[in-house]
Amino acid sequence: MSVRLTQYAHGGGCACKIPPGELEGVVKGLAGSPRQPLGELLVGLEDGDDAAVVRIQDDLALIATTDFFTPVVDDAYDWGRIAATNALSDVYAMGGRPVVAVNLLGWPRDTLPFDLAADVLRGGLDVCNAAGCHLAGGHSVDDPEPKYGLAVTGVAAPGHLMRNSSGMPGMPLSLTKPLGIGVLNSRHKATGERFEAAIDAMTTLNAMAAETAVNAGIRCATDVTGFGLLGHLYKLARASGVTAVIDAKAVPYLEGAREALREGYVSGGTKRNLDWVRPHTDLTAVNEDEALLLADAQTSGGLLLAGEIPGAPVIGELIPRGEHVIVVR
Known part of the structure; x- marks a missing residue:
C-alpha cells in the first residue's frame, strides 16, 4: 500500500508551529525557580533563543532543546531524517555539539502501519549517527496525527556560545x-x-x-x-x-x-x-x-x-x- 504521510497532517513540518505572536503570550512569565537549581542558567526564555543553556562547570555548558512536527514529506525515512536534522540544529545554532538525543514519536497505530514508524526512526538514527550523537530510546504515544522529533542534549564552551542577543551595529x-x-x-x-x-x-x-x-x-x-x-x-x-x-x-x-x-x-x-x-x-x-x-x-x-x-x-x-x-x- 502506498501511503502519503503528508495527507495525515493538518500542516507540515515547522509550518505547524504555534504562531510566534501567540506563543510569546503563552510563555510570558514562565521563568524562575523557588529552589536553587544545579548550575547557572545562561540562556532561558528571555529572548526566545534556540535552546536553553546551563553552565555546569566553568568551561562547560549544557544545551537542552526539543523539536518535533507532523510529516513534511511523504517518504517516512526522509521525514525521520529531516525531523532529526531540524532538532539537532538548535544545538548548532547555539554554537554547541549534540551529545545525546531521545526519540519523540506520536503514531496513529490504528491507521498507519508500524513498518512506516520504523522507517521514520531509522531516518532519525542515521542522522544522529552522522552527527556523532547518541540516540538512545525515547517516548511514544498513540496519536491521531503522526509526529516525530528529538529531545537533544549538547555541550558548548560558555565563552563560545552563539546567542540571538549578541548582535551589534556593523555586523x-x-x-x-x-x-x-x-x-x-x-x-x-x-x-x-x-x-x-x-x-x-x-x-x-x-x-x-x-x-x-x-x-x-x-x-x-x-x-x-x-x-x-x-x-x-x-x-x-x-x-x-x-x-x-x-x-x-x-x-x-x-x-x-x-x-x-x-x-x-x-x-x-x-x-x-x-x-x-x-x-x-x-x-x-x-x-x-x-x-x-x-x-x-x-x-x-x-x-x-x-x-x-x-x-x-x-x-x-x-x-x-x-x-x-x-x-x-
Whole structure:
C-alpha cells in the first residue's frame, strides 16, 4: 500500500508551529525557580533563543532543546531524517555539539502501519549517527496525527556560545542555506511532487557551518525554521537592540521556490509570520510576493549569522536601532 504521510497532517513540518505572536503570550512569565537549581542558567526564555543553556562547570555548558512536527514529506525515512536534522540544529545554532538525543514519536497505530514508524526512526538514527550523537530510546504515544522529533542534549564552551542577543551595529548578516523550503513543501503536500533540492537542504546538518562560525569568533546567530527569515531575524534584532537591514536581491532561494509561490503554494504559517513582523518591518521596497518569500516558514533551514563564513552569502547588516526593527531594501 502506498501511503502519503503528508495527507495525515493538518500542516507540515515547522509550518505547524504555534504562531510566534501567540506563543510569546503563552510563555510570558514562565521563568524562575523557588529552589536553587544545579548550575547557572545562561540562556532561558528571555529572548526566545534556540535552546536553553546551563553552565555546569566553568568551561562547560549544557544545551537542552526539543523539536518535533507532523510529516513534511511523504517518504517516512526522509521525514525521520529531516525531523532529526531540524532538532539537532538548535544545538548548532547555539554554537554547541549534540551529545545525546531521545526519540519523540506520536503514531496513529490504528491507521498507519508500524513498518512506516520504523522507517521514520531509522531516518532519525542515521542522522544522529552522522552527527556523532547518541540516540538512545525515547517516548511514544498513540496519536491521531503522526509526529516525530528529538529531545537533544549538547555541550558548548560558555565563552563560545552563539546567542540571538549578541548582535551589534556593523555586523554583516550571512545565511547558510537558501530559502524556499516552505513553499516547495506546500507544493509537495498538495501535488505529491518530490523536490530533491529541498530534501537535500533539510537533511544537511548545520554542524560544519556552526563550527566554522564559532572558530571565526561569531557570537550571534539563530537558525531559520518555522518563523521564516523575517520572524527569526526580528527576534535576533529585537533581542540585540539593533535594526537589521536585508538586501532582498542577495537572499538565495531554492530552484522552483518562486514558481511555487506564484502558483499559490503558501502555508498559513508563512502568512502568520508576515502578519507578525509587518508592524515592525519596512517592506516598502518589495512587493507582497517577495515579502512572503522572506517570511516563508522553513523546516530545517540554515543558520543566520551575525558575521561572515566561507560559502554563506551576506544578505544584509545590523545597524543602530531605528524606526523599524527590520528594513528590507
